[in-house]
Amino acid sequence: MVTELWAHALTWAEVDPLRHPFELDEDAARALAESVAPLLPGAGAVEENRWRSLDPVTDFLVERYGRWACGWNWSVGEGDTDGGVVGVWCCASHSVTTADETALLVVAALLEWRDWLEELAERFSALAPRRPSADSSVDPWHWERACTRLVTVVADRTQAESGWYGHCMQVLTWFLTYNGVVQERSREIVESAVGGRFGSWIAPDATVVDSVSSRFAQTVRGQG
Structure with missing residues (x-):
């Protein structure tokens, strides 16, 4: 290969x-x-x-x-x-x-x-904030909402089975790079936000998703 x-x-x-x-x-x-x-x-x-x-x-x-x-x-x-x-x-x-x-x-x-x-490209377009990602004045709600929706759809499509969180983190990284955050920094933000909170064979509950999404939004806003 x-x-x-x-x-x-x-x-x-x-x-x-x-x-x-x-x-x-x-x-x-x-x-x-x-x-x-x-x-x-x-x-x-x-x-x-x-x-x-x-x-x-x-x-x-x-x-x-x-x-x-x-x-x-x-x-x-x-x-x-x-x-x-x-x-x-x-x-x-x-x-x-x-x-x-x-x-x-x-x-x-x-x-x-x-x-x-x-489908992801369409979702990214719909969820993207209207101002550049490097602008720290972007309401963190935009990032929190995007993270919540993307985690939810990936968990659904992967059926939250073995290793599903790997692709979930990848999709979140893709979303950030779509919005102009450099690749390495995008990966760091996602790793910080998720931080081992997801596991195989179980979809995250609302509390976990909220925690990850809040951390995601705070870190993205801070990097600006």
Whole structure:
């Protein structure tokens, strides 16, 4: 696999739909599945080798569409990559059957992942404060509301299963970089706000979300 094709490491610049246009109608989706099928292992592949045997698929999708595509199999729960949002794909041990059937699943999973990125872009636009993030006069309510809503939607989409908080923190980091905060500082703000308050297999209750969102807002405002 191409070095660092790991969904957890993706930045907003690498997944932003505006920077990486993508369209796939029915004919193009069918053609993509036909191109993917020869890269896939057969149903009889040794189970422990199936995950690594998907690397050529990821390489192919990334080369064609960009690094954002490496999240195509970031499935819910303990799949190929822990704690994602893709529901149509389970994991290599269960989703890999015949090459033709699996190729259709790969395309469906890629589309589901892309839909999620486009949904996030719309949410970011709706939640962004009307003044630059570096302006400390921005009402912290804007940041608190954004954090609450993003945590809630990520918990829902990941079903708050194994490792869900990793993507939640990533989404919060993406939101800050979307609003002009530098990547490293965005990560520091999110780590400070979350601070181990989220855990696997349990959605945070309102008290925890409120605490994280308040801390998030205070830290963002302070960095200005």
